[in-house]
Amino acid sequence: MSTRTPALRHSIPTAFIFLLIGLFALMSLMLTLLGTRVYRHIADTSAQNGDSQIVLNYIVNKVRTCDAQDAVRVETHNGFATLCLYEALDGDPYVTYIYAYNGYLWEQFSQVPQPFEPEKGERLTPVLSLAFALTPSGLLQTTIETNAGEAKTVLTALRAVSSGEAK
Amino acid sequence: MKHFKGNTLLIELMLVLLFFALSQAIILQVFASAQQTNRTVSIRNAALMQAQNTAEFLAVATTDAETALLSLGYTADSDALFIADHLSEGYQLTAHISRFTQPSGVLTTVTITASQEGHPLFTLPAVRYQGVRLP
Amino acid sequence: MNRKTDYRVGVGASSILMVLVVLALAAMSLLSLSAARNSEALGDRALDMTTNYYQAVSEAQRMLAAMDASLADHASDNPDAATWQALLQAHGIPDVTVAADLSYSFSVNAGAQRMLEVGGRLTPAQPQRYTLTRHQLVNTATAEPQPLQLFQPQPTVTP
Numbered sequence: 228m229s230t231r232t233p234a235l236r237h238s239i240p241t242a243f244i245f246l247l248i249g250l251f252a253l254m255s256l257m258l259t260l261l262g263t264r265v266y267r268h269i270a271d272t273s274a275q276n277g278d279s280q281i282v283l284n285y286i287v288n289k290v291r292t293c294d295a296q297d298a299v300r301v302e303t304h305n306g307f308a309t310l311c312l313y314e315a316l317d318g319d320p321y322v323t324y325i326y327a328y329n330g331y332l333w334e335q336f337s338q339v340p341q342p343f344e345p346e347k348g349e350r351l352t353p354v355l356s357l358a359f360a361l362t363p364s365g366l367l368q369t370t371i372e373t374n375a376g377e378a379k380t381v382l383t384a385l386r387a388v389s390s391g392e393a394k
Numbered sequence: 395m396k397h398f399k400g401n402t403l404l405i406e407l408m409l410v411l412l413f414f415a416l417s418q419a420i421i422l423q424v425f426a427s428a429q430q431t432n433r434t435v436s437i438r439n440a441a442l443m444q445a446q447n448t449a450e451f452l453a454v455a456t457t458d459a460e461t462a463l464l465s466l467g468y469t470a471d472s473d474a475l476f477i478a479d480h481l482s483e484g485y486q487l488t489a490h491i492s493r494f495t496q497p498s499g500v501l502t503t504v505t506i507t508a509s510q511e512g513h514p515l516f517t518l519p520a521v522r523y524q525g526v527r528l529p
Numbered sequence: 530m531n532r533k534t535d536y537r538v539g540v541g542a543s544s545i546l547m548v549l550v551v552l553a554l555a556a557m558s559l560l561s562l563s564a565a566r567n568s569e570a571l572g573d574r575a576l577d578m579t580t581n582y583y584q585a586v587s588e589a590q591r592m593l594a595a596m597d598a599s600l601a602d603h604a605s606d607n608p609d610a611a612t613w614q615a616l617l618q619a620h621g622i623p624d625v626t627v628a629a630d631l632s633y634s635f636s637v638n639a640g641a642q643r644m645l646e647v648g649g650r651l652t653p654a655q656p657q658r659y660t661l662t663r664h665q666l667v668n669t670a671t672a673e674p675q676p677l678q679l680f681q682p683q684p685t686v687t688p
Contacts, residue, residue, distance in 0.1 A: 247407040255550045258418055262557040265425045269432045269561050273568045276439055291666040365454045384453035386664040402540055410547045417551045424558035431565040435572045442576060449583060498601035501594045516576055521587035523594040527656045528601055
């Protein structure tokens with residue numbers, strides 16, 4: 228004859244049941260948090276890489292399409308450091324300004340004599356800052372700082388500047 | 395007969411945990427694969443940008459290719475092989491220089507190879523012709 | 530009999546919860562993998578375009594080297610534009626076009642519907658036997674006209 232009370236007889240299996248429920252809840256919570264963290268990391272990394280890649284690739288490709296003698300210059304207009312890409316269409320001179328303004332990358336295409344007005348361009352993509360440097364040998368250095376706070380630099384050679392040098 | 399209803403719940407919970415563990419073994423592999431792919435892509439993008447910068451610098455450098463590579467942070471492994479370690483970013487760049495000399499000038503080819511933990515990611519050619527003055 | 534089985538968790542609730550959690554985590558894992566694969570595809574395309582560009586630049590430099598060799602060999606002959614064109618073709622660079630003012634140009638395929646257009650002027654009598662004034666990447670994709678039919682006039686009915 229058992230001397231255990233009915234309550235005590237069921238308390239150990241009940242505790243084991245709740246232990247298993249607790250274990251299941253804990254595992255679910257941990258794995259959900261892990262999955263959320265991994266997905267957020269992947270999405271953030273893709274977004275950050277994409278933002279800086281887009282800006283730098285855009286500038287590099289723009290320069291490569293305009294690489295001609297005296298066609299690529301770094302100038303300052305109204306206090307803005309701008310990359311100026313000059314070209315002639317039907318005999319008329321045109322210029323494409325690329326600059327950073329109000330936290331964005333802007334592009335403005337206009338005829339040469341017209342004054343530069345930064346707000347009249349086309350807003351492209353967010354960028355904190357943009358800096359250009361052009362060496363006499365024809366190496367354009369473009370440095371951007373994205374909203375994520377990281378700075379990246381890309382070099383572009385102006386091959387048409389260094390025209391057929393001979394030693 | 396006395397029945398303990400907890401037995402049914404107990405068996406169900408154990409089965410649930412078993413299936414949960416088996417499914418998470420697969421799901422965690424998917425997460426790991428996504429994480430690994432993302433890491434490889436980030437490293438390759440960073441290596442591509444550095445390799446491009448090297449090629450563009452060499453295209454208009456006023457010094458010879460060896461001096462230009464040294465100024466970019468490469469170290470000479472041999473006469474024609476230069477290495478730039480970016481181990482903190484997960485990749486390594488090697489630059490191999492070869493030259494073809496003709497009476498009118500020199501064609502310098504620098505082959506830039508990026509690798510991640512010994513596995514090659516891509517190869518980029520940087521070729522530059524420099525003519526010489528003739529008497 | 531005294532059945533004090535008072536279970537707050539019903540049979541089946543944990544199974545349903547398990548199914549829901551597994552579905553949610555499976556969806557999240559597939560989304561992560563999809564995002565990573567998309568990023569990889571973009572990176573692959575960028576790598577292909579960059580590699581093709583540098584291969585085109587390398588080919589252009591080789592053509593300039595061959596052109597310079599020909600210029601050095603025949604500078605003293607002082608040939609005209611047509612003769613230069615024939616000489617360059619004989620030296621294995623048939624794609625170079627030489628105009629009457631001794632300006633030259635050629636194109637190299639840079640992949641992804643882009644051409645690298647190189648041009649300048651032949652100056653064989655100068656220490657720099659040629660000048661490079663153009664090294665531009667040009668998009669050759671043709672835009673197909675896609676007219677939009679916004680209004681179709683209906684025939685008028687005269688009373």
